Structures are given as structure tokens and as C-alpha cells.
Amino acid sequence: MEVPILKQGAVLIATFQAALSDADLNQLRMGLVQQVVKFRSRAVIVDVTAMDVMDSFASRTLREIAHMIRLRGAETVIVGIQPDVAFAMVQLGLTLEGVATALDLEEGLAYLTQKFKNID
Amino acid sequence: MAINSDQDIVTARQKGRALAIELGFSTGDATLIATSISELARNIVSYARKGEITLKIVHASSRQGITIIASDSGPGIRDIRQAMRDGFSTSGSLGLGLPGVRRLMDEFEIASEPGRGTIVTVKKWKL
Numbered sequence: 001m002e003v004p005i006l007k008q009g010a011v012l013i014a015t016f017q018a019a020l021s022d023a024d025l026n027q028l029r030m031g032l033v034q035q036v037v038k039f040r041s042r043a044v045i046v047d048v049t050a051m052d053v054m055d056s057f058a059s060r061t062l063r064e065i066a067h068m069i070r071l072r073g074a075e076t077v078i079v080g081i082q083p084d085v086a087f088a089m090v091q092l093g094l095t096l097e098g099v100a101t102a103l104d105l106e107e108g109l110a111y112l113t114q115k116f117k118n119i120d
Numbered sequence: 121m122a123i124n125s126d127q128d129i130v131t132a133r134q135k136g137r138a139l140a141i142e143l144g145f146s147t148g149d150a151t152l153i154a155t156s157i158s159e160l161a162r163n164i165v166s167y168a169r170k171g172e173i174t175l176k177i178v179h180a181s182s183r184q185g186i187t188i189i190a191s192d193s194g195p196g197i198r199d200i201r202q203a204m205r206d207g208f209s210t211s212g213s214l215g216l217g218l219p220g221v222r223r224l225m226d227e228f229e230i231a232s233e234p235g236r237g238t239i240v241t242v243k244k245w246k247l
Contacts, residue, residue, distance in 0.1 A: 053137075056220065
């Protein structure tokens with residue numbers, strides 16, 4: 001199942017589906033970085049609202065995506081981690097350290113708007 | 121359930137969640153169960169390439185629960201104590217799989233013999 005990537009101005013929005021396999025996640029990692037380069041995007045929002053499980057592999061892939069995109073000079077915000085999923089992640093010991101998170105898409109966009117305002 | 125590919129990991133955890141909800145587990149506990157299945161199934165794919173996940177309903181005097189059995193005939197684990205430590209991994213992963221699953225579930229047992237395979241049995245009781 002491929003992850004749709006939407007372009008909205010300088011921001012790319014990737015929306016995760018519930019049943020993502022490891023192969024899908026790896027494909028997304030490459031796809032996102034390529035699109036950030038292609039569109040000269042300044043930020044990426046990864047919406048994980050639909051994800052029912054965030055295990056160690058998914059979490060590591062998200063962190064890698066964020067770090068790769070940072071190396072391109074762009075920002076990544078993970079939005080929509082569900083309460084149950086957050087609870088399981090903490091129990092597992094997954095932290096997503098160094099990656100920005102926001103409640104939902106709206107908050108994520110607000111965070112980026114604020115951030116870019118400060119840069120300009 | 122046979123576990124041979126990363127797609128099987130997704131199927132196994134979806135079945136686990138469905139069974140947990142059917143048994144009346146909270147969505148929070150169902151997420152813990154699904155996450156544990158995901159980690160155990162991934163260990164099978166990463167280290168043994170193929171194996172099996174079995175889900176069982178267990179009854180005790182006054183409570184009900186789910187048992188997950190993850191078994192494979194892979195290389196086995198040489199040092200189980202080391203494998204149970206946070207951050208230890210021989211595959212380049214985060215090394216949170218087994219110790220993490222122990223934290224997510226109520227009961228945890230592991231048996232492994234180098235060259236013969238590994239069986240991990242975990243239980244979650246319904247509150």
C-alpha cells in the first residue's frame with residue numbers, strides 16, 4: 001500500500017494508512033526525501049492518525065526520515081499519534097527523540113507557520 | 121499463522137487486535153497486544169526468516185486472557201540475558217523488541233537453543 005504524498009506550498013504532507021508493511025515504510029522514506037529535493041520543500045508533515053501500531057521498526061523509520069529531511073535543510077513534524085499508540089510506544093521504550101510532534105494536522109501546520117515566520 | 125514476510129507481520133497484528141477486541145479487551149490493551157505481535161513477528165522475519173505466531177484464548181479461575189506464541193526454527197539466541205537488555209541487537213535494530221514486549225505484556229517466557237530455534241510465549245490478562 002503506497003502512502004499518498006500531498007504538496008501544499010512549501011510543505012509536503014504524507015498520510016499513513018493503518019496497515020503499512022516494512023516495505024511500504026522503506027518506500028516512503030525514499031519517496032519523501034526525493035520529493036523534498038524535487039519540490040524544494042521546507043517542511044514535511046507525516047500524519048500517522050490512522051496508524052494502529054507504532055512498533056520499533058516504524059518508529060526507527062520515522063526518526064530516520066526526520067533526520068534525512070533535516071540534512072536537506074527542511075523540517076519534519078509527526079502528527080496524530082493516538083493516545084493508545086503513544087502509551088504502547090512509551091512502554092516499548094520508543095521516544096522519537098529530536099523529532100517534532102504535534103496533536104494533529106492543523107497544529108502541525110500552525111507549528112510550521114510559526115517557525116517559518118521566525119526564520120524570515 | 122505462518123510468518124514469512126513483512127506483510128505477514130501486518131496480518132498477524134491485525135488478527136491479534138481483532139481477537140483482543142472480541143474478547144473484550146480495552147482498545148489500549150488491544151494496541152499493546154497488537155504491538156507485541158508486531159515485534160515478535162518481526163523478530164521471526166529478521167532472524168529466522170520464517171516461523172509461526174499462534175494466538176490462544178486462556179481461561180483462569182476468574183479471568184480471561186490472550187496467549188501469543190512466537191516460534192521459529194532459526195539460529196536461536198546464544199545469550200538470552202543479553203537479548204533481554206534494552207538496546208542490545210545483532211541486526212542493527214533499536215534492540216527494544218524483546219525487553220519492550222516483556223514490558224507490554226503481563227507474562228513473558230522465552231526458550232531458545234542455538235541452532236534449534238526460539239519460542240517466545242507471552243500473556244495478557246483482561247482486567
